[in-house]
Amino acid sequence: MILELRRRLRHVAGPLVGAFAVSYFAYHTVEGDRGVLAYIRLQNEILDAEMQLAKVSSERQEMEHRVLLLRPDHLDPDMLEERARIMLNMGHDGEVVVFDKRR
Numbered sequence: 001m002i003l004e005l006r007r008r009l010r011h012v013a014g015p016l017v018g019a020f021a022v023s024y025f026a027y028h029t030v031e032g033d034r035g036v037l038a039y040i041r042l043q044n045e046i047l048d049a050e051m052q053l054a055k056v057s058s059e060r061q062e063m064e065h066r067v068l069l070l071r072p073d074h075l076d077p078d079m080l081e082e083r084a085r086i087m088l089n090m091g092h093d094g095e096v097v098v099f100d101k102r103r
Contacts, residue, residue: 069076
């Protein structure tokens with residue numbers, strides 16, 4: 001009886017080890033550090049970073065445009081007046097001042 005059990009165990013041991021190996025690698029393919037879920041998480045982080053980059057790039061372009069309007073070789077009178085009013089905290093009589101907190 002013990003010999004019969006050992007013989008059957010030898011036939012089952014190989015497929016059992018193979019099944020454990022396949023399940024181990026399948027688990028780590030999905031859950032591991034470089035698995036499918038980690039790949040999806042990294043893709044989401046890349047998308048967030050690209051959106052942040054687009055936002056910062058547009059803000060930079062807007063600031064560069066405003067600086068360009070204040071250059072000595074190309075001075076925009078409206079921009080100069082706006083900056084002077086902000087820096088000196090002055091306005092004309094009867095004017096209503098609306099503060100824009102985004103700037």
